[in-house]
Amino acid sequence: MVLAVEPVKLARRLAARRVGAGTVPVRHIGLDGQAIALANASCDAALSTFTLCTVADPDRVLAELRRVLRSGGRFHFLEHGIAPEPSVANLQRRIEPWQRRLADGCHLTRDSLALVGQAGFVVERYEQGYAAGPKPWSYFTVGIAVNHPRWRCLQLVHHRPWWYPGGYVLSCYLSRMWPDDLGAELSSWLVTL
Ligand SMILES: C[S@@+](CC[C@H](N)C(=O)[O-])C[C@H]1O[C@@H](n2cnc3c(N)ncnc32)[C@H](O)[C@@H]1O
Numbered sequence: 358m359v360l361a362v363e364p365v366k367l368a369r370r371l372a373a374r375r376v377g378a379g380t381v382p383v384r385h386i387g388l389d390g391q392a393i394a395l396a397n398a399s400c401d402a403a404l405s406t407f408t409l410c411t412v413a414d415p416d417r418v419l420a421e422l423r424r425v426l427r428s429g430g431r432f433h434f435l436e437h438g439i440a441p442e443p444s445v446a447n448l449q450r451r452i453e454p455w456q457r458r459l460a461d462g463c464h465l466t467r468d469s470l471a472l473v474g475q476a477g478f479v480v481e482r483y484e485q486g487y488a489a490g491p492k493p494w495s496y497f498t499v500g501i502a503v504n505h506p507r508w509r510c511l512q513l514v515h516h517r518p519w520w521y522p523g524g525y526v527l528s529c530y531l532s533r534m535w536p537d538d539l540g541a542e543l544s545s546w547l548v549t550l
Contacts, residue, residue, distance in 0.1 A: 360395065364388040365461075390418040398427040406435045409472060411463045419476035426504040432478055433501050436469035440487075440496040449493045469498050478502035 361383055363369050369385060376383045387394050390405075391414055403422045409415045422432055440446050449465040456465050474480055483500030 359383045360386045395425045403432045435499045439466045
């Protein structure tokens with residue numbers, strides 16, 4: 358089962374014929390990738406093609422994808438974005454305001470690889486290069502990233518637990534990156550003060 362998120366009716370209509378002809382059932386489950394109506398860790402894989410360029414807040418979309426993907430689930434992406442050559446990148450910056458107005462908010466200068474990494478995905482493999490067409494629109498990134506839980510930080514907590522009436526305890530917790538798991542106490546060392 359494929360669960361699709363797409364706000365534009367025309368896009369859904371355009372997809373309908375191929376969806377109908379396919380063997381995998383596709384269910385439209387929402388209008389906004391920034392707020393996906395699915396439970397945490399409920400999906401095995403995710404896919405985005407040429408959408409991180411258009412969404413208003415790609416960081417929120419990627420955080421949502423991490424939330425709904427199970428641990429170890431893969432995010433597959435194909436996006437256009439900022440070119441490595443300064444002359445092309447400068448041209449992209451100049452054209453971008455027009456592109457956004459004319460192409461439904463599409464940005465030319467987003468760096469999808471960096472965005473995916475900053476969101477906490479571990480990029481497993483990727484390729485970048487120019488496809489056919491004018492350079493400002495054709496620097497593509499295709500990649501696969503894994504939703505690994507990563508150790509985020511050592512949390513120091515100073516508290517007075519019921520089992521140690523003699524004083525305060527400084528606990529050191531390792532927390533995981535997932536918002537839901539923040540505070541999950543996976544190991545601790547206790548120092549009595
Ligand atoms: C350039 S089109 C790409 C369409 C298609 N994925 C493809 O590869 O041809 C960008 C798509 O992002 C969709 N989009 C815009 N904002 C969105 C959002 N907040 N959540 C999900 N999709 C969004 C647009 O409706 C549009 O279909």
